[in-house]
Amino acid sequence: xxxxxxxxxxxxxxxxxxxxxxxxxxxxxxxxxxxxxxxxxxxxxxxxxxxxxxxxxxxxxxxxxxxxxxxxxxxxxxxxxxxxxxxxxxxxxxxxxxxxxxxxxxxxxxxxxxxxxxxxxxxxxxxxxxxxxxxxxxxxxxxxxxxxxxxxxxxxxxxxxxxxxxxxxxxxxxxxxxxxxxxxxxxxxxxxxxxxxxxxxxxxxxxxxxxxxxxxxxxxxxxxxxxxxxxxxxxxxxxxxxxxxxxxxxxxxxxxxxxxxxxxxxxxxxxxxxxxxxxxxxxxxxxxxxxxxxxxxxxxxxxxxxxxxxxxxxxxxxxxxxxxxxxxxxxxxxxxxxxxxxxxxxxxxxxxxxxxxxxxxxxxxxxxxxxxxxxxxxxxxxxxxxxxxxxxxxxxxxxxxxxxxxxxxxxxxxxxxxxxxxxxxxxxxxxxxxxxxxxxxxxxxxxxxxxxxxxxxxxxxxxxxxxxxxxxxx
Numbered sequence: 001x002x003x004x005x006x007x008x009x010x011x012x013x014x015x016x017x018x019x020x021x022x023x024x025x026x027x028x029x030x031x032x033x034x035x036x037x038x039x040x041x042x043x044x045x046x047x048x049x050x051x052x053x054x055x056x057x058x059x060x061x062x063x064x065x066x067x068x069x070x071x072x073x074x075x076x077x078x079x080x081x082x083x084x085x086x087x088x089x090x091x092x093x094x095x096x097x098x099x100x101x102x103x104x105x106x107x108x109x110x111x112x113x114x115x116x117x118x119x120x121x122x123x124x125x126x127x128x129x130x131x132x133x134x135x136x137x138x139x140x141x142x143x144x145x146x147x148x149x150x151x152x153x154x155x156x157x158x159x160x161x162x163x164x165x166x167x168x169x170x171x172x173x174x175x176x177x178x179x180x181x182x183x184x185x186x187x188x189x190x191x192x193x194x195x196x197x198x199x200x201x202x203x204x205x206x207x208x209x210x211x212x213x214x215x216x217x218x219x220x221x222x223x224x225x226x227x228x229x230x231x232x233x234x235x236x237x238x239x240x241x242x243x244x245x246x247x248x249x250x251x252x253x254x255x256x257x258x259x260x261x262x263x264x265x266x267x268x269x270x271x272x273x274x275x276x277x278x279x280x281x282x283x284x285x286x287x288x289x290x291x292x293x294x295x296x297x298x299x300x301x302x303x304x305x306x307x308x309x310x311x312x313x314x315x316x317x318x319x320x321x322x323x324x325x326x327x328x329x330x331x332x333x334x335x336x337x338x339x340x341x342x343x344x345x346x347x348x349x350x351x352x353x354x355x356x357x358x359x360x361x362x363x364x365x366x367x368x369x370x371x372x373x374x375x376x377x378x379x380x381x382x383x384x385x386x387x388x389x390x391x392x393x394x395x396x397x398x399x400x401x402x403x404x405x406x407x408x409x410x411x412x413x414x415x416x417x418x419x420x421x422x423x424x425x426x427x428x429x430x431x432x433x434x435x436x437x438x439x440x441x442x443x444x445x446x447x448x449x450x451x452x453x454x455x456x457x458x459x460x461x462x463x464x465x466x467x468x469x470x471x472x473x474x
């Protein structure tokens with residue numbers, strides 16, 4: 001969170017203080033978790049806004065936005081006052097939810113903690129997560145875990161937003177020169193499933209690894225999406241129907257092999273070896289030109305003749321654009337990726353790579369592929385898929401635009417050749433096809449509903465015209 005989780009900025013850490021705090025936190029949390037990692041930083045970085053730690057957590061992870069406040073953080077008087085705030089009226093909460101009113105600065109509820117690792121303080125539920133007032137066994141387990149972590153690292157407050165928990169650690173914990181003042185460092189702990197932690201660590205390292213790899217992936221195919229924890233195919237074959245998501249991999253080694261990157265070079269680099277962004281860029285671009293990464297880079301340098309920074313970009317968006325533009329500008333001076341005049345004239349065709357050409361298959365009418373006996377999906381399940389987006393603005397405003405004027409079926413979009421090749425490479429074509437069959441069935445139901453609505457509308461308009469003619473004859 002950049003050191004801004006607690007209303008006022010945390011004290012920035014020098015590189016020396018960062019290393020001391022990192023050792024302190026790792027030693028304190030190691031007995032609690034099966035594994036933990038801190039993403040890498042460039043050795044030239046001189047200060048840090050916070051310390052990030054990824055920890056393995058395999059249990060259910062509840063949503064929510066809540067904060068524990070202890071006497072040492074805000075004083076006994078404030079804790080006592082907050083603990084006496086009455087619970088909000090459930091009827092008022094329901095009205096707020098229906099009207100989509102944003103939460104006020106006051107918490108939605110305050111839970112006094114009399115015992116356990118959070119004893120002596122109160123938990124303020126802010127309600128800006130997916131659940132306004134989280135409760136239940138998973139939430140209580142998570143609160144106790146946050147309290148235990150707080151005690152272990154000697155923090156005086158914590159705030160959890162979903163899978164990320166920020167801790168307020170007094171500076172005097174690692175630096176006695178700050179004894180008596182109210183300055184603090186911020187430690188952000190992210191809960192990650194065991195199978196995702198290595199991938200998450202790679203994507204989070206050097207501030208921009210995941211962002212730059214994501215740009216490469218999107219330039220290779222618009223149907224491939226890179227998350228912090230895994231690579232997926234995301235495709236919406238039918239408008240108004242939920243997209244298909246197929247996970248390809250969460251292994252950083254296999255991901256690099258597929259992309260054309262040298263994973264062993266990444267492993268060998270370790271912490272502190274790479275000093276500048278150029279070291280990261282060299283690793284990202286040291287790939288064969290016919291590899292997937294090489295094809296994506298070729299497409300980027302062909303299309304990019306100037307930076308993408310715009311004056312209207314601010315904050316994190318501007319910072320992300322700056323990371324990407326740094327690589328783009330650096331590529332312009334790399335002779336390996338020089339753009340030929342032919343490539344500039346044919347921007348859509350990068351070199352001789354046929355994979356860049358999107359397929360144009362003949363659309364198959366839904367009526368010929370949807371048969372009750374060929375789709376292992378109940379009517380209830382089909383209706384559930386259709387109803388997921390039924391109340392959306394797009395559904396209501398573009399209800400009839402999804403129908404093909406010739407076949408009266410839902411128009412379908414197709415995967416490009418690169419994504420199809422990725423599904424084959426990862427052995428996920430069967431999984432995709434199964435999900436596609438479900439979407440076909442749901443699209444057939446949606447098309448039927450839309451046709452019925454069109455027919456009713458035409459009948460009403462015909463009846464109205466007939467009535468007007470009869471009135472006119474009178």
